[in-house]
Amino acid sequence: MTEDQNELLESEAHPLDGFLREGRIPHIFCPGCSLGSITNVLIEAINESGIDPKKVAVVSGIGCTGRIAGYLNYDSFHTTHGRPIPFAIGLSVTDPERKVIVISGDGDLFAIGGNHFIQAARRNADITVVCVNNFNYGMTGGQAGPTTYVGQFQTTSPYGSLEEPFNLPNLAATCGAVYVARYTALDVRRVKEAFSEAIAKSGFSFVEVLGSCPTTYGRRNQLAEGKKILEFFAEKTVLNHDADTRDIRIDKDSPIIVGKFVDIEDKPTLTDNLLALQRVSQAKKGR
Amino acid sequence: MSKQKQKFLEVSTGEHFTTGNHAAAEGALAVGCKFFGGYPITPSSEIAEHMALRLPQLGGNFVQFEDEIASIIGILGASWGGVKSMTATSGPGYSLMVENIGFGMMTETPCIIINVQRGGPSTGLPTLVGQQDIMQTKWGSHGDFEPIVLCPSSVQECFELAIEAFNYAEKYRLPVTLLMDETLGHMSERLIIPDASKIGKVERKKPKDSPEEHLPYKADDDLIPPMAVAGEGYRVMVTGLTHDERGYPNLNVETQDKLVRRINDKIRLNKKDIIRVEEYLLDDAEIAIIAFGSVARAAKGSVNRAREKGIKVGLLRLITIWPFPDERIEALAEKVKKIYVPEINYGQITREVERCVHGKTEVKGIFKLGGSIHNPQEILKEIEGDA
Ligand SMILES: Cc1ncc(C[n+]2csc(CCOP(=O)(O)OP(=O)(O)O)c2C)c(N)n1
Ligand code: SF4
Ligand SMILES: [Mg+2]
Numbered sequence: 157m158t159e160d161q162n163e164l165l166e167s168e169a170h171p172l173d174g175f176l177r178e179g180r181i182p183h184i185f186c187p188g189c190s191l192g193s194i195t196n197v198l199i200e201a202i203n204e205s206g207i208d209p210k211k212v213a214v215v216s217g218i219g220c221t222g223r224i225a226g227y228l229n230y231d232s233f234h235t236t237h238g239r240p241i242p243f244a245i246g247l248s249v250t251d252p253e254r255k256v257i258v259i260s261g262d263g264d265l266f267a268i269g270g271n272h273f274i275q276a277a278r279r280n281a282d283i284t285v286v287c288v289n290n291f292n293y294g295m296t297g298g299q300a301g302p303t304t305y306v307g308q309f310q311t312t313s314p315y316g317s318l319e320e321p322f323n324l325p326n327l328a329a330t331c332g333a334v335y336v337a338r339y340t341a342l343d344v345r346r347v348k349e350a351f352s353e354a355i356a357k358s359g360f361s362f363v364e365v366l367g368s369c370p371t372t373y374g375r376r377n378q379l380a381e382g383k384k385i386l387e388f389f390a391e392k393t394v395l396n397h398d399a400d401t402r403d404i405r406i407d408k409d410s411p412i413i414v415g416k417f418v419d420i421e422d423k424p425t426l427t428d429n430l431l432a433l434q435r436v437s438q439a440k441k442g443r
Numbered sequence: 444m445s446k447q448k449q450k451f452l453e454v455s456t457g458e459h460f461t462t463g464n465h466a467a468a469e470g471a472l473a474v475g476c477k478f479f480g481g482y483p484i485t486p487s488s489e490i491a492e493h494m495a496l497r498l499p500q501l502g503g504n505f506v507q508f509e510d511e512i513a514s515i516i517g518i519l520g521a522s523w524g525g526v527k528s529m530t531a532t533s534g535p536g537y538s539l540m541v542e543n544i545g546f547g548m549m550t551e552t553p554c555i556i557i558n559v560q561r562g563g564p565s566t567g568l569p570t571l572v573g574q575q576d577i578m579q580t581k582w583g584s585h586g587d588f589e590p591i592v593l594c595p596s597s598v599q600e601c602f603e604l605a606i607e608a609f610n611y612a613e614k615y616r617l618p619v620t621l622l623m624d625e626t627l628g629h630m631s632e633r634l635i636i637p638d639a640s641k642i643g644k645v646e647r648k649k650p651k652d653s654p655e656e657h658l659p660y661k662a663d664d665d666l667i668p669p670m671a672v673a674g675e676g677y678r679v680m681v682t683g684l685t686h687d688e689r690g691y692p693n694l695n696v697e698t699q700d701k702l703v704r705r706i707n708d709k710i711r712l713n714k715k716d717i718i719r720v721e722e723y724l725l726d727d728a729e730i731a732i733i734a735f736g737s738v739a740r741a742a743k744g745s746v747n748r749a750r751e752k753g754i755k756v757g758l759l760r761l762i763t764i765w766p767f768p769d770e771r772i773e774a775l776a777e778k779v780k781k782i783y784v785p786e787i788n789y790g791q792i793t794r795e796v797e798r799c800v801h802g803k804t805e806v807k808g809i810f811k812l813g814g815s816i817h818n819p820q821e822i823l824k825e826i827e828g829d830a
Contacts, residue, residue: 177680180691210676215520226682226692231673233523234682234692235516236546242480242513246520246528249504250478251674254524275509430504437499438451 175199177229184223188370188382190341194288195224197344198259201351202230205255212255213247215240217269219261220294220369221287238268241276244283245426252282252427255355259286262303263293266322270302277331277360282425284354284361287324288341290369298372305407309376326401328362329418335361336401336418340389341368343414350416359425366412451500454639463601463627464489464531466634467557468497470605471529473642476555477503478528480517482510482536485569486625487559490531511536515543515556519618522554523681525672527609531557533625534576535566537583545584546683547618548706551660551668553647555608557621559628560736562787562813572625573813574736574787580620581765587703589710591717592620592765596739598632604762610645611717615709616667622764624787626737626816654678660702661688666709710766719762720771724750728757730826731779733772733796735761737816738785744819749826756826761792769799776800783826785809785817 176199185191202212209230216225218237225232235243240258248256258265265273265287276283292310293299300310300317303324307316328336335357337350347365354361368374368385379385389412397415404413424432454473459466468490471479479494495505503526508514514530521528532540537558547554562568563575580592591611593604604621612619650657650669654677662668671677680690685702687693710717724746725731734742739760749756759775761768775782782804784793793808800806809825811817 177678177691179689209678210674213673226680229678231523231677231679232681233520234680234684235519236543236683239512239516239543242508242517243520245506245508245513246478246480246517246522247524247673248520249506250521250524250526254674271509272513275513426506430499430506434499434502434504438502440500 172196172199175203175229176227180227183227185220186371188368189220190368190382191220191224191288193344194341194347194365194367195227197348198224198257198286198351199228201348201355202257205352205355207255207355211251211253212257213244215244215247215256215258217260217264218295219264221259221261221367222264222295224259238264239272240264241269241272241281241283241285245276245281248282249427249430252431255284256282257284257286257355259288261294262287262289262291263301266302266324274327274331277328277333277362279426280332280334280359280423282358282360282427284357284363286351286354286363286365288365288367289324290367290373292369292373294369294372298376303406307408310373321406323401323405324364325362325404325417329401332360333362333418334359334420334423337362337416338364338366338404339414340366340386340393340412342386342389343393346414353416353419359423451497452639453501454636454642456636456638459634459636460631461598461634462489462629462631463595463598463623464559464629465493466598466602467605467621467623468493469636470602471555471609472497472501473602473636473639474606474609474644475527476529476609477501477526478518478521479503479505479530480508480514480521480528481530481532482508482514484533484536486561486628487531487533487557489628490557490559511539512543515540516546518554519543519547519550519552522552523673523679525674527553527613529555529557531559533559533561534563534573537576537579541579541583544618545586545588548584548588548590549586549683550681551616551670551706552618553612553616554618555605555612555621556618557605557623560622560624568814570625571814572737572787572816574624574738575791575813576622577764577788577791580622587707589707590620590765591615591617591710592622592763594622594735594762594764595627596736596760598627598630598634601627602634602636606642610643613645613647614667615713616647616670617710622736624736650677658688659690660686662705662709666705666712714766717763717766718768718771720768721760721762723758723760725757725759725775727755728779729755730781730783731757731759731775732783732785732822733759733761733792734785735764735792738787741817741819742785742822745822745826748819748823754826754830767795767799772796772799773801776803779804781805781807781829783807783809783822785822787811787813787816
């Protein structure tokens with residue numbers, strides 16, 4: 157986040173007062189990190205959704221992104237590394253009216269927690285998952301991860317990363333997500349719109365936000381300031397809602413395709429199915 | 444029974460002939476469990492299967508997760524969602540769960556885990572009995588915490604201790620392990636389920652103050668904080684990081700000391716309430732057997748046979764394994780010449796017993812390494828051989 161936004165957060169009266177936890181600001185995010193502005197738009201999107209704040213729960217795993225839940229003044233859960241999704245399922249099915257939002261990092265959701273992501277999408281769990289993809293493990297000092305692109309320099313890929321990264325929207329779409337969008341942190345307006353749509357959706361909705369991490373990603377990849385990463389995004393981003401998700405992998409040189417790729421209506425959710433099962437099993441003859 | 448509106452009941456009152464696995468599941472339902480998250484594993488799968496059948500009828504939910512890590516964290520989520528929740532597994536699954544059992548300890552989240560033990564290490568003996576997870580239930584997760592672990596010896600007790608496991612979980616706010624074994628899980632015997640009015644249910648303490656004043660991790664004098672859950676307007680904040688009374692991360696020595704001391708002491712100071720043992724013919728005993736789980740059944744047989752032969756043997760059966768009944772065993776050591784510890788492992792409880800007797804009496808372990816249970820004659824022979 158930018159320095160003056162940072163000041164705004166610390167000042168006495170903030171438009172989001174009451175939605176950030178008292179006494180938790182200043183936050184831990186580095187200058188130039190996009191996590192601050194992503195937090196802001198997430199709060200705005202939740203706030204404007206009209207959902208009773210009591211019925212909102214935010215769940216994170218471990219990582220820089222994972223710290224977001226703890227700043228929000230909703231029921232918030234900072235779980236273990238990789239595990240926010242199954243925790244969110246437990247929260248979600250115990251109250252069909254609860255809106256459960258998972259926000260976590262690329263390593264958390266797609267390396268250690270990858271299986272939970274694909275299984276939750278398959279089940280159509282009634283949760284919104286936001287991944288802030290900063291192409292690396294920020295919190296632990298910049299190691300390579302499952303979204304690190306080929307040739308990217310990180311502490312554990314000192315010669316440039318060798319491995320093909322995940323194409324997250326394609327993964328989500330293939331596994332059954334009912335809503336899939338990707339935007340860059342530069343485009344907060346669209347990020348917010350995607351958050352709002354994802355939150356309004358019932359079923360497994362997924363938003364990938366390409367974040368800026370100047371500290372542990374930018375520094376090693378000639379993008380040392382947050383601004384530079386955002387400029388890089390500005391130059392490379394192409395909006396295409398109709399893109400085939402198979403064609404939107406990220407690499408060093410190609411354009412970054414963003415947009416809303418999937419938006420499916422009326423697919424029964426895990427919660428719908430569980431409630432229907434209760435009705436059916438109770439209608440059967442008692443033993 | 445008269446025709447009631449509700450066809451399905453939480454408490455299946457009546458006389459049954461059933462297995463330990465089904466009995467434990469019925470115990471959980473009787474005390475109000477409404478969420479089961481699990482992953483199939485022998486010899487525990489019948490618990491999941493029974494819950495899959497019964498929970499929807501009772502307005503509860505069963506989710507078969509993708510693995511045991513998802514299962515344990517899923518039931519912790521359900522507990523914060525406000526319902527009693529559980530999982531069931533065996534050694535390999537319990538191994539996968541331990542990180543998040545620690546998360547449950549740190550965040551003080553009530554739930555129960557049933558471990559139906561089989562022979563280990565590793566995949567070991569999937570279909571055969573073991574008692575080798577004693578130390579794992581104590582030390583499995585990193586950091587300091589005081590677990591509560593209960594160990595039934597009969598089908599009836601699988602039912603009763605499933606209820607007690609939930610009651611302790613709710614009262615002391617922690618994940619409690621019900622440590623069964625394959626023999627118990629799969630054997631059938633008589634189970635009497637009492638009337639619903641006779642089932643003692645404990646519910647987690649709720650806050651009495653307003654959300655504005657509430658401090659979610661401020662404990663009462665009993666060291667246990669009242670628990671607001673999601674959706675009640677308290678805007679709970681839960682983290683596995685070291686946290687202060689507000690639930691906020693606070694990474695300093697003082698906060699750590701205060702928190703970790705409290706989550707241990709809330710159990711240590713209540714050992715009297717938690718520790719249960721059964722004493723059988725110990726009053727005049729010169730020799731004691733300490734046993735637990737299905738092995739305790741054989742040990743009782745050994746005591747009876749020894750008594751017939753005029754040898755004064757008694758049994759101390761451990762029902763609570765953790766916290767360990769140190770004082771009770773120390774007192775026993777003053778009275779008897781020798782203590783035998785038959786167990787299906789290579790000395791896990793024997794070592795604890797040795798620790799407690801302080802050299803005041805001789806301790807001898809009788810070990811089986813998994814796959815079979817001692818028979819009464821075998822234990823008796825050991826005793827006679829030494830006499
Ligand atoms: C079981 C476990 N393994 C490893 C870690 C160390 N760890 C903490 S955060 C993290 C990676 C975070 O990366 P990401 O999820 O991308 O979040 P970011 O910090 O980049 O936002 C790792 C490996 C941990 N906390 N727990
Ligand atoms: S390390 Fe990167 S992701 Fe973490 S706070 Fe700093 S800039 Fe943000
Ligand atoms: Mg990351």
